[in-house]
Amino acid sequence: MQTTVQRASFPPGRRVLVTSDIHGHADLFRRVLRDAGFGRDDILVIIGDFIEKGCQSLETVREAMRLCAHYTVYPLMGNVDIFRVSRILSDDPADWQSYLAWALHAEKWWGGSMLHEMCGELGIAGSPEMDLPAAIRAIRRRYDKELAFLNGLPTILETEDMIFVHGGIPHERLDELTGQDCYPLLKYDDFIKNCPAFKKWVVVGHWPVVLNCEKIPCANPMIDEKRHVVGIDGGCGVKENGQLNLLILPEGRMENATFLAADDLPAVTALADQQEAPATAHIHWGDHDVAVLERGETMSRVLYHDLEMNVPTQYLFEDHGKTCCTDVTDYTLPVRAGDTLKRILTLPEGMFAKKDGVFGWYRGPWREKDK
Numbered sequence: 532m533q534t535t536v537q538r539a540s541f542p543p544g545r546r547v548l549v550t551s552d553i554h555g556h557a558d559l560f561r562r563v564l565r566d567a568g569f570g571r572d573d574i575l576v577i578i579g580d581f582i583e584k585g586c587q588s589l590e591t592v593r594e595a596m597r598l599c600a601h602y603t604v605y606p607l608m609g610n611v612d613i614f615r616v617s618r619i620l621s622d623d624p625a626d627w628q629s630y631l632a633w634a635l636h637a638e639k640w641w642g643g644s645m646l647h648e649m650c651g652e653l654g655i656a657g658s659p660e661m662d663l664p665a666a667i668r669a670i671r672r673r674y675d676k677e678l679a680f681l682n683g684l685p686t687i688l689e690t691e692d693m694i695f696v697h698g699g700i701p702h703e704r705l706d707e708l709t710g711q712d713c714y715p716l717l718k719y720d721d722f723i724k725n726c727p728a729f730k731k732w733v734v735v736g737h738w739p740v741v742l743n744c745e746k747i748p749c750a751n752p753m754i755d756e757k758r759h760v761v762g763i764d765g766g767c768g769v770k771e772n773g774q775l776n777l778l779i780l781p782e783g784r785m786e787n788a789t790f791l792a793a794d795d796l797p798a799v800t801a802l803a804d805q806q807e808a809p810a811t812a813h814i815h816w817g818d819h820d821v822a823v824l825e826r827g828e829t830m831s832r833v834l835y836h837d838l839e840m841n842v843p844t845q846y847l848f849e850d851h852g853k854t855c856c857t858d859v860t861d862y863t864l865p866v867r868a869g870d871t872l873k874r875i876l877t878l879p880e881g882m883f884a885k886k887d888g889v890f891g892w893y894r895g896p897w898r899e900k901d902k
């Protein structure tokens with residue numbers, strides 16, 4: 532598919548909201564918009580990856596289509612969106628088969644896929660033995676609007692002073708990018724780490740910002756003032772403890788930018804103060820090989836590169852004969868009694884938690900927050 536650039540003028544003074552990587556989490560999408568008080572005076576930009584890795588792909592797409600019909604919304608393409616839709620719209624049965632194979636894998640990881648949701652609504656059981664050609668024919672008929680919506684999304688949105696794109700852009704001469712294959716711009720892995728400085732503000736999703744955090748993991752939008760780059764992917768659906776971020780530009784400009792976030796973690800109230808203590812490391816996806824020095828029942832001592840640290844034993848797993856650890860840090864959060872924490876894991880040694888988007892440990896007393 533070719534790169535397309537949509538150009539828009541954002542009237543000065545209007546609030547602009549930006550989200551990305553909803554990944555089939557319609558409830559979080561609605562919640563974060565409700566928390567922001569989203570309304571007709573606002574402009575909403577959705578930087579792609581509407582579907583998969585959550586169990587509400589269809590609902591997310593329909594919610595986005597509904598918002599587009601009634602509000603000022605600029606939806607953009609994500610790599611997962613086009614990857615799945617192109618499989619369904621392909622005439623090559625091998626493409627259908629590859630989507631089904633992925634969907635069966637996704638069912639184990641995320642409890643479903645858009646293919647499962649579509650088959651479910653059509654009364655077709657999604658299984659390896661299913662009549663795939665018949666299912667694809669039925670899906671194309673029934674979901675022509677949803678598929679057309681996803682398939683027709685532009686790659687880039689450009690305004691007076693901003694550029695929005697799912698993955699990233701190598702430079703801001705957008706005319707040179709127009710017409711070229713859009714996939715490298717959608718699946719531009721690790722863009723923020725490697726990108727140049729831009730004149731306009733470039734806002735991207737796709738790559739969970741937490742992967743760029745060296746010692747203290749934080750899922751909140753990452754704003755680089757020097758290079759004019761903003762990453763807003765909170766890892767919703769992709770990271771176990773991820774969140775859906777909504778960047779808020781009160782006057783439509785990056786000055787005074789704020790954000791809101793939504794996740795599914797239970798909230799608790801801390802009942803004691805806790806002193807912050809530094810982190811040894813942030814073990815994250817892509818660089819998560821460890822050597823176990825001492826395996827404990829709940830916590831284990833591991834060697835990560837040349838650093839020794841403690842990690843939850845249940846976060847250790849084997850992959851291709853190597854011992855790995857899922858996303859974790861040994862950072863001790865600064866906490867004041869009364870603070871709200873999001874509870875991720877509770878062990879005798881303490882609670883692995885998220886405070887205002889930052890991950891770390893809290894070892895004091897707490898109670899469940901009243902709903």
Ligand SMILES: [Mn+2]
Nearest residue numbers: 580609610737
């Ligand atoms: Mn993506």
